Amino acid sequence: MSAPNARRRLNDQTAVGLLLAGPAMLGLFLFILAPFLVALALAFTNLRLGSPLPLEFVGVKQFERIFTDPDFLRALSNNLLFASTVVPLQTALALGLALLLNRGLRGTVVFRTLFFMPVVFPMSLVAVVWVLIYAPGPEGMMNGFLDLVTLGAWEPRDFLRDPMLAMPALMLLSIWQGAGFQMVILLAGLQQIPEELYEAAALDGAGRWSQFRHVTLPQLRNSLVFVVLVTSILAFRLFDQVQIMTRGGPDGATTTVIYEAVQAVFTRQQVARASAMTVVFFLLVLALTWLQRRLARQEREIG
Amino acid sequence: MASISFEHVSKTYPDGTRVIDGLDLEVGDGELLVLVGPSGCGKSTVLRMLAGLEDLSGGEIRIDGRVVNDLLPQRRNLSMVFQNYALYPHLTVRGNLEFPLKMKGLSRTEIDRRVRETAAMLDLDALLDRRPKALSGGQRQRVAMGRAIAREADAFLMDEPLSNLDARLRVQIRTEIAALQARLGVTTIYVTHDQVEAMTLGQRVAVMRGGRLQQVAPPWEIYQRPSNSFVAGFIGTPGMNLVRAPLDSSNGGLCVRLGDVRLTLTAQALADQPGLADRTGEDVLIGIRPEDICLAEAGATSALTATVRTAESLGHETLLHLDSPLTTVAADAPRRVPHGEPPALIAALRGHHPSRPGDAVRLQLDPADLYFFALDGEAIR
Ligand SMILES: Nc1ncnc2c1ncn2[C@@H]1O[C@H](COP(=O)(O)OP(=O)(O)OP(=O)(O)O)[C@@H](O)[C@H]1O
Numbered sequence: 001m002s003a004p005n006a007r008r009r010l011n012d013q014t015a016v017g018l019l020l021a022g023p024a025m026l027g028l029f030l031f032i033l034a035p036f037l038v039a040l041a042l043a044f045t046n047l048r049l050g051s052p053l054p055l056e057f058v059g060v061k062q063f064e065r066i067f068t069d070p071d072f073l074r075a076l077s078n079n080l081l082f083a084s085t086v087v088p089l090q091t092a093l094a095l096g097l098a099l100l101l102n103r104g105l106r107g108t109v110v111f112r113t114l115f116f117m118p119v120v121f122p123m124s125l126v127a128v129v130w131v132l133i134y135a136p137g138p139e140g141m142m143n144g145f146l147d148l149v150t151l152g153a154w155e156p157r158d159f160l161r162d163p164m165l166a167m168p169a170l171m172l173l174s175i176w177q178g179a180g181f182q183m184v185i186l187l188a189g190l191q192q193i194p195e196e197l198y199e200a201a202a203l204d205g206a207g208r209w210s211q212f213r214h215v216t217l218p219q220l221r222n223s224l225v226f227v228v229l230v231t232s233i234l235a236f237r238l239f240d241q242v243q244i245m246t247r248g249g250p251d252g253a254t255t256t257v258i259y260e261a262v263q264a265v266f267t268r269q270q271v272a273r274a275s276a277m278t279v280v281f282f283l284l285v286l287a288l289t290w291l292q293r294r295l296a297r298q299e300r301e302i303g
Numbered sequence: 304m305a306s307i308s309f310e311h312v313s314k315t316y317p318d319g320t321r322v323i324d325g326l327d328l329e330v331g332d333g334e335l336l337v338l339v340g341p342s343g344c345g346k347s348t349v350l351r352m353l354a355g356l357e358d359l360s361g362g363e364i365r366i367d368g369r370v371v372n373d374l375l376p377q378r379r380n381l382s383m384v385f386q387n388y389a390l391y392p393h394l395t396v397r398g399n400l401e402f403p404l405k406m407k408g409l410s411r412t413e414i415d416r417r418v419r420e421t422a423a424m425l426d427l428d429a430l431l432d433r434r435p436k437a438l439s440g441g442q443r444q445r446v447a448m449g450r451a452i453a454r455e456a457d458a459f460l461m462d463e464p465l466s467n468l469d470a471r472l473r474v475q476i477r478t479e480i481a482a483l484q485a486r487l488g489v490t491t492i493y494v495t496h497d498q499v500e501a502m503t504l505g506q507r508v509a510v511m512r513g514g515r516l517q518q519v520a521p522p523w524e525i526y527q528r529p530s531n532s533f534v535a536g537f538i539g540t541p542g543m544n545l546v547r548a549p550l551d552s553s554n555g556g557l558c559v560r561l562g563d564v565r566l567t568l569t570a571q572a573l574a575d576q577p578g579l580a581d582r583t584g585e586d587v588l589i590g591i592r593p594e595d596i597c598l599a600e601a602g603a604t605s606a607l608t609a610t611v612r613t614a615e616s617l618g619h620e621t622l623l624h625l626d627s628p629l630t631t632v633a634a635d636a637p638r639r640v641p642h643g644e645p646p647a648l649i650a651a652l653r654g655h656h657p658s659r660p661g662d663a664v665r666l667q668l669d670p671a672d673l674y675f676f677a678l679d680g681e682a683i684r
């Protein structure tokens with residue numbers, strides 16, 4: 001086939017392809033790309049709703065401001081703390097649950113459903129329920145529980161208004177809520193591992209731990225990378241729990257990047273400043289995604 | 304190196320199916336025993352019980368005289384080559400060979416030495432840094448063998464290790480395995496459903512059917528003196544023909560009537576199988592190997608006439624599936640009277656014999672080539 005001919009065929013197909021992809025592309029543009037571009041543009045202005053000042057280009061001034069703003073820096077470090085605690089703990093918990101459920105014991109279906117249930121509830125509902133669980137005073141469930149396990153040594157605390165405890169309280173709830181989702185994905189991954197690999201490993205002299213280390217983990221790598229990355233992104237997006245349970249308090253102990261951005265735009269009308277924050281957030285997510293792609297590419301080589 | 308023995312071993316799966324029934328089998332130190340039988344007869348189950356991957360429901364398995372029933376697979380020091388190799392996909396060939404050695408806790412220098420030796424023996428040097436995915440079927444097979452060898456285990460267990468390979472490669476690797484086993488002298492149990500592999504590979508062959516051992520003997524004896532009609536029909540391609548016919552006395556000796564042909568048994572046959580004389584006047588099963596049937600010479604006075612059902616030419620031989628006046632029965636169910644068409648009488652003729660369905664042929668048999676079985680299929684001895 002001659003080259004021009006080939007090119008024409010390619011062009012024909014490109015047109016059809018564009019036509020077919022059109023609706024999805026339009027949606028993507030309208031609801032994702034356009035808002036992002038607008039936010040990106042606004043981040044370099046001084047836009048503030050209701051401000052008498054004229055709209056003007058201010059360069060990276062907004063970024064300079066937010067990176068010298070202690071509240072925003074606090075939010076950023078809270079996000080990092082949250083992610084670096086929740087992601088490993090939640091993944092380990094989910095992996096443990098998945099391993100237990102994968103042993104094919106009776107009642108597996110019941111437990112799988114139970115563990116997955118929190119995932120189905122909307123976070124707003126979960127948060128409200130956990131506000132009740134964390135209720136201050138001895139009648140609060142968490143206080144009651146801790147009182148029980150410490151044989152009465154526990155002093156009732158107000159978890160959500162305690163600067164030391166508010167963040168861990170949010171972490172606990174988030175792990176409880178998210179582990180089920182990870183567990184289901186890891187369980188699916190575990191069930192893909194051929195039984196024969198374990199049998200071969202057993203004959204090769206590998207005990208339980210060696211089998212886990214040399215068969216399960218490498219075989220589960222893809223699922224683990226996916227699960228860790230999705231959880232990290234969700235951790236950086238942390239907002240619902242904060243909004244409903246602590247409003248960023250006490251004293252900024254639980255504020256997050258998204259919470260700061262929402263505060264900036266909806267309570268102080270600082271559109272440009274909020275835009276700059278979302279751009280930072282976007283870059284963080286982008287970095288994580290890039291990391292995942294790198295790890296996944298390595299995985300493909302491993303095959 | 305080790306000897307292995309099964310004593311009254313039985314296996315019933317939780318769903319109640321009895322898969323192995325009273326298995327007694329001895330495998331000598333350094334021996335290559337082939338376990339052969341049709342699909343589903345329990346060969347893999349036997350191997351898996353020996354490896355410790357499956358519990359026993361009864362009986363004992365001993366390795367070097369020691370009962371291993373309750374020993375974990377990790378502690379039995381056996382190596383196994385799986386049907387689809389079960390290589391570790393995330394490890395390179397080197398990693399796969401090293402894995403069992405690392406699990407043993409060998410030193411780095413010892414591991415390197417063994418990997419080098421194994422790779423040289425199996426011609427794997429060029430592949431050491433590849434992953435299993437990047438290997439051909441035959442190469443994967445060699446890696447699986449290598450992993451088993453590098454271990455220096457007490458015995459090799461191989462479960463249909465060649466069944467994923469093409470016919471040519473199978474023949475080649477079959478020969479290599481036999482040579483390797485002879486060189487290493489490691490006790491080996493080789494499972495296959497392919498009777499050609501069994502005949503060519505085994506020092507002894509154990510034929511199994513429905514969870515029961517039918518016969519254990521060297522290949523030639525299995526072929527020459529099958530203990531029952533099942534073994535007779537299973538070994539050989541195509542399998543032995545079985546014909547139901549009466550045993551008559553004829554002036555002092557014995558003869559069988561096959562259609563219009565009377566064959567007088569040889570003195571040798573009567574001496575080898577004294578049981579025959581007791582059955583004078585009874586119906587017995589006559590076994591006829593397809594390769595023992597030949598075309599009658601032009602002037603022959605008594606010949607068996609048959610018509611061709613189908614003919615298959617393999618080049619070096621021609622297989623005729625024949626309709627004959629004989630009462631043919633199936634080798635695996637000799638007592639059942641077949642519904643509809645009886646099994647064809649099969650003749651394997653040397654060379655090329657063009658023939659078409661409906662052609663009439665005249666056949667000749669040598670009474671010295673006949674096998675005799677009672678109606679229940681047991682060989683008459
Ligand atoms: N876990 C199990 N539960 C119940 N029955 C089983 C189980 N595993 C195997 N079987 C049955 O046991 C019988 C023997 O199985 P096995 O795998 O040992 O046969 P095989 O001789 O190796 O056959 P093949 O040549 O096809 O590999 C089969 O009828 C099979 O259906």
Ligand SMILES: [Mg+2]
Binds near residue numbers: 346347348462
């Ligand atoms: Mg099998």
